[in-house]
Amino acid sequence: MKIRTAGRHIKESFKSIIRNGWMTFAAVSAVAITLLLVGSLIALLMNVNKLASDVEEDVSVRVYVATGTEEEEREALRSELEGIDNVDTIEYSSREDELDNVMGSYGEEFGLFEGDDNPLHDVFILNTTEPELTSEVAEEAAAIGPVVDDVNYGGAEADRLFEIMETVRNIGAVIIIALIFTAIFLISNTIRITIFSRRTEIEIMKLVGATNWFIRWPFLIEGALIGFVGALIPVSIISYLYLSGFDTLMGYLSGTYFGLLPPNPFLIQIVALLLTIGVVIGSIGSSLSIRKFLKV
Amino acid sequence: MIEMKNVYKKYPNGITAINGLDVTIDQGEFVYVVGPSGAGKSTFIKMIYREELPTKGTVKVGEFDLMNLKNKKIPFLRRHVGVVFQDFKLLPRLTVYENVAYAMQVVNRNPKQIQKRSLEVLDLVGLKHKARMFPNELSGGEQQRVAIARAIANMPRVLIADEPTGNLDPETAWGIMDLLEEINNQGTTIIMATHNSEIVNRVRHRVLAVENGRIARDQERGEYGYEN
Numbered sequence: 001m002k003i004r005t006a007g008r009h010i011k012e013s014f015k016s017i018i019r020n021g022w023m024t025f026a027a028v029s030a031v032a033i034t035l036l037l038v039g040s041l042i043a044l045l046m047n048v049n050k051l052a053s054d055v056e057e058d059v060s061v062r063v064y065v066a067t068g069t070e071e072e073e074r075e076a077l078r079s080e081l082e083g084i085d086n087v088d089t090i091e092y093s094s095r096e097d098e099l100d101n102v103m104g105s106y107g108e109e110f111g112l113f114e115g116d117d118n119p120l121h122d123v124f125i126l127n128t129t130e131p132e133l134t135s136e137v138a139e140e141a142a143a144i145g146p147v148v149d150d151v152n153y154g155g156a157e158a159d160r161l162f163e164i165m166e167t168v169r170n171i172g173a174v175i176i177i178a179l180i181f182t183a184i185f186l187i188s189n190t191i192r193i194t195i196f197s198r199r200t201e202i203e204i205m206k207l208v209g210a211t212n213w214f215i216r217w218p219f220l221i222e223g224a225l226i227g228f229v230g231a232l233i234p235v236s237i238i239s240y241l242y243l244s245g246f247d248t249l250m251g252y253l254s255g256t257y258f259g260l261l262p263p264n265p266f267l268i269q270i271v272a273l274l275l276t277i278g279v280v281i282g283s284i285g286s287s288l289s290i291r292k293f294l295k296v
Numbered sequence: 297m298i299e300m301k302n303v304y305k306k307y308p309n310g311i312t313a314i315n316g317l318d319v320t321i322d323q324g325e326f327v328y329v330v331g332p333s334g335a336g337k338s339t340f341i342k343m344i345y346r347e348e349l350p351t352k353g354t355v356k357v358g359e360f361d362l363m364n365l366k367n368k369k370i371p372f373l374r375r376h377v378g379v380v381f382q383d384f385k386l387l388p389r390l391t392v393y394e395n396v397a398y399a400m401q402v403v404n405r406n407p408k409q410i411q412k413r414s415l416e417v418l419d420l421v422g423l424k425h426k427a428r429m430f431p432n433e434l435s436g437g438e439q440q441r442v443a444i445a446r447a448i449a450n451m452p453r454v455l456i457a458d459e460p461t462g463n464l465d466p467e468t469a470w471g472i473m474d475l476l477e478e479i480n481n482q483g484t485t486i487i488m489a490t491h492n493s494e495i496v497n498r499v500r501h502r503v504l505a506v507e508n509g510r511i512a513r514d515q516e517r518g519e520y521g522y523e524n
Binding site for chain 1: 406
């Protein structure tokens with residue numbers, strides 16, 4: 001294509017956007033509202049997903065060391081635990097540390113048990129590489145022998161949690177995919193309506209001898225521009241809300257294992273996704289919509 | 297120049313609009329196409345610029361063989377065949393000047409030539425002073441003149457006019473006829489479908505009467521021949 005022709009197509013598309021003011025407005029708002037819905041739901045679902053993973057990560061296997069175990073035996077136990085497949089990290093918490101935790105949670109009265117009266121066990125806390133492998137790791141740890149007094153990982157409760165999280169995650173993925181398809185459908189439909197009102201225009205272009213591509217280009221650029229401008233609105237709303245919401249919520253969540261997805265890269269990914277959907281759907285939608293009218 | 301041999305056109309709804317039509321039109325002729333409504337006039341005209349493809353037969357326009365013309369090549373045929381419609385078919389969002397210039401942008405002419413030729417044809421149809429107006433600001437006769445200016449902008453060898461005076465008052469209609477005559481004098485073939493007996497009888501040219509999908513009468517300097 002000659003540069004002059006390309007320039008002409010771009011000029012034509014801008015001209016048409018301005019002269020079809022109300023149609024442009026309708027199409028841009030449709031794109032904006034749809035993408036606002038899609039964008040905020042994606043942001044919400046991705047964060048639910050993140051929380052689900054945080055909850056799962058929080059599940060660990062607690063291996064209670066039998067009372068009266070010598071330090072050597074304990075170190076032997078540590079290396080044996082390290083040898084179990086899929087163990088990611090091992091943390092040691094002595095009975096004194098455990099008592100401190102209890103006192104921190106339930107009150108200073110438990111200070112009575114300090115020293116030799118301490119009924120608690122020394123504990124190894126294992127984190128697994130995959131949350132789903134927790135129960136396997138727990139079973140292997142329990143099988144080590146008399147040094148291990150007990151193994152605890154929340155058992156059935158943790159298993160149930162994993163199941164729920166898996167469902168939450170799957171439903172989230174389905175909703176996101178469905179939403180993207182809805183967006184595609186809505187946007188290309190709006191553009192189709194905009195173009196339908198100009199079918200005579202296309203017919204005349206064909207009758208004076210315009211080639212299909214000569215007619216298509218301005219529509220394609222116009223569609224892309226409408227999609228882009230339409231995406232800018234939800235992008236700015238979502239960015240603003242997420243950035244301000246992020247700081248507030250992270251304040252509440254500090255000190256827990258839970259956290260929101262950090263704006264970098266998450267917000268940038270959403271922005272890129274929405275802009276891409278806008279531009280791609282806008283241009284493809286418009287060129288598909290005029291196809292029917294080009295057969296003159 | 298235009299040659300149709302044994303042409304048939306049957307529409308998907310079963311109606312046979314053209315039923316074994318033969319005709320030859322030479323370059324530079326002025327031809328009226330007359331006949332009752334529904335006799336196949338419109339289909340005959342539409343086959344010349346390939347809006348309709350015949351079911352069978354031969355249609356040749358200049359070097360274009362329309363029966364074997366690929367869809368991609370249709371635009372190039374239409375650049376040699378200007379068409380003027382009864383309802384003008386101007387682009388409502390473009391000014392008079394832009395409507396005329398559009399036909400030339402399509403052919404990728406350079407902007408200077410486009411400007412020169414647009415003003416030239418607008419001058420020919422007497423609307424140079426209204427170049428910046430939009431079609432809905434013009435009278436019917438003026439809009440028809442714009443449509444003619446657009447149709448001849450690319451200097452087509454054939455100008456097809458489908459009832460160009462159908463929507464106009466008699467005086468305006470005569471103005472359009474003068475214009476078509478002038479274009480014809482410059483060597484352009486004119487094919488004009490019309491129901492206007494006064495024009496056909498006063499400005500004598502070859503008359504093709506289409507009836508039942510055939511040429512029923514082909515007469516040099518003929519009369520309209522139907523009751524109005």
